[in-house]
Amino acid sequence: MISNRIENIIAKFLTSQASASELSELELWIEDANNLEMFNRYVKINYAIEYNMKEFDSYGVKSKLQEAFARENKERKLKKLRKIIYYSAAAVVLGIVTTTYFYRLGLFDKPVATPVVVKNTIEAGTDKAILTLEDGSAVVLEKDKTYQKNNVVSNGKELVYDSKNKTQSALVYNYLTIPRGGQFQIKLSDGTKVWLNSETKLKFPVAFKEGSTRQVELVYGEAFFDVSPSSEHNGAKFKVLNKSQEVEVLGTEFNIKAYEDEDKIYTTLVEGKVAVSNSNSKKHLIPNQQSIVNLKNGNMAVNPIDAYNEVLWTKGIFSFKGKSLKEIMNVMSRWYDFQVVFQNPELEKVKFNGVLSKNDNIKEILSIIKKTNFINEYEIKDQKIIIK
Structure with a gap:
C-alpha cells in the first residue's frame, strides 16, 4: 500500500x-x-x-x-x-491528467471544433485576503507585502497572532476573508494553524479566553485546521462553528467545506478525533472518514474517504477522483475567478480523475479536457468560460 x-x-x-x-x-x-x-x-x-x-x-x-x-x-x-x-510510459501524463468513466468505442474519432478565445484575462489565484479588525476597519493583505500592528503580523502569505496574548475579559473578534482567486494562512493565538481556500470567511478571537473553550466560526468556504492540542491549553477544547453544524476537537487535523452555493457541508478527518453535530444528530469521526450534512433536510451521513487526497489543495495541488466536470469547474472557478456556463447540461455529469497544479494555465487545462472529446469546444470571454 x-x-x-x-x-x-x-x-x-x-x-x-x-x-x-x-x-x-x-x-x-x-x-x-x-x-x-x-x-x-x-x-x-x-x-x-x-x-x-x-x-x-x-x-x-x-x-x-x-x-x-x-x-x-x-x-x-x-x-x-x-x-x-x-x-x-503508457500511463504518466504531466500537468492535469484526466480519467473518464464514460469512454465509448469510436468516440475519439469524432471531429472537434477549434476553441474560441476572445480575450483571456483568466489567471491563477494568489495569496491575498482582507483582514477586518475589531473596529470595523479593513486591511488588504497581499503576496509579498508585509503588515504589522500590535499583536499581529503578516508576511503576505500568513497572518500570525501573538501566542503570548491571552485574555481574561470579553473576547475581541477579527475576520479574515479570502476572495475568489485567493488563498491565505493564519496562525491563531493558541498556535492553531488554518489554511483558507478561495471564497472563504473565518471569524476568530484576537486572543482566546484562558480556561475556556477555544471557538472560531467558519462563516463560509473551505478551511483546513491543524489544531493545537488541548493538553497545551489546560484541557481547553477547540470548536469550529458554522450556521448548520458544530465540530468539536481535542487536537487534530481536519478539513471543512461549507460553501454558500452548495447544499452540503463536508467535514473530513485526517488525524485525531472530532465530533460533528447539528440539530438532528451527532457523529464521531475517525481518520479517513467524512461527514456530509445535507442542508435541505439536516440529515448527516458518514463515509470512508481518502482524507489526504481531500486536503492536497493546501499543498498547491487540486486532486479530483471521480468528480463531475461541474464539480471540477466549480472548484477552479473559485481559484481562477471565472464564471462557467454549460451549453449542454449533460456535460456537467461527465466524471474525471486527475491532478493539476494551482499554477497551471486555465487554457492548458481546458485543452486537455477537450482532448477527451466529451466537450466539443470551449470559449473564453473575459472572465466567463462557455463549455460546448
Missing part, C-alpha cells in the same frame, strides 16, 4: 512541483520492484485515460523530467529515474 507521503510526492512529481529531496525519495522508493509495480498501478488507475495512453509521447515526459532535475540541480539522477519512464 502506498503511504500518504509517497502519494503526495507522486502528485507533486506529476505536476512538476517535487523538490530535489522529494525526487530523491521517490527514486529510492521505486528501486524496490514491488514499489515500482505499485507506482505503475497507482498512476494507471488514478492519472491516465485511454486517449492519453494512445497519444502518449515518452520523449516529452523525459524532457519534462530533465527540466525538473535541471531546476533542482539533479541532472545526475536521470539515469536511475529513467526506469520510471520505461515502465510507466
Whole structure:
C-alpha cells in the first residue's frame, strides 16, 4: 500500500512541483520492484485515460523530467529515474491528467471544433485576503507585502497572532476573508494553524479566553485546521462553528467545506478525533472518514474517504477522483475567478480523475479536457468560460 507521503510526492512529481529531496525519495522508493509495480498501478488507475495512453509521447515526459532535475540541480539522477519512464510510459501524463468513466468505442474519432478565445484575462489565484479588525476597519493583505500592528503580523502569505496574548475579559473578534482567486494562512493565538481556500470567511478571537473553550466560526468556504492540542491549553477544547453544524476537537487535523452555493457541508478527518453535530444528530469521526450534512433536510451521513487526497489543495495541488466536470469547474472557478456556463447540461455529469497544479494555465487545462472529446469546444470571454 502506498503511504500518504509517497502519494503526495507522486502528485507533486506529476505536476512538476517535487523538490530535489522529494525526487530523491521517490527514486529510492521505486528501486524496490514491488514499489515500482505499485507506482505503475497507482498512476494507471488514478492519472491516465485511454486517449492519453494512445497519444502518449515518452520523449516529452523525459524532457519534462530533465527540466525538473535541471531546476533542482539533479541532472545526475536521470539515469536511475529513467526506469520510471520505461515502465510507466503508457500511463504518466504531466500537468492535469484526466480519467473518464464514460469512454465509448469510436468516440475519439469524432471531429472537434477549434476553441474560441476572445480575450483571456483568466489567471491563477494568489495569496491575498482582507483582514477586518475589531473596529470595523479593513486591511488588504497581499503576496509579498508585509503588515504589522500590535499583536499581529503578516508576511503576505500568513497572518500570525501573538501566542503570548491571552485574555481574561470579553473576547475581541477579527475576520479574515479570502476572495475568489485567493488563498491565505493564519496562525491563531493558541498556535492553531488554518489554511483558507478561495471564497472563504473565518471569524476568530484576537486572543482566546484562558480556561475556556477555544471557538472560531467558519462563516463560509473551505478551511483546513491543524489544531493545537488541548493538553497545551489546560484541557481547553477547540470548536469550529458554522450556521448548520458544530465540530468539536481535542487536537487534530481536519478539513471543512461549507460553501454558500452548495447544499452540503463536508467535514473530513485526517488525524485525531472530532465530533460533528447539528440539530438532528451527532457523529464521531475517525481518520479517513467524512461527514456530509445535507442542508435541505439536516440529515448527516458518514463515509470512508481518502482524507489526504481531500486536503492536497493546501499543498498547491487540486486532486479530483471521480468528480463531475461541474464539480471540477466549480472548484477552479473559485481559484481562477471565472464564471462557467454549460451549453449542454449533460456535460456537467461527465466524471474525471486527475491532478493539476494551482499554477497551471486555465487554457492548458481546458485543452486537455477537450482532448477527451466529451466537450466539443470551449470559449473564453473575459472572465466567463462557455463549455460546448
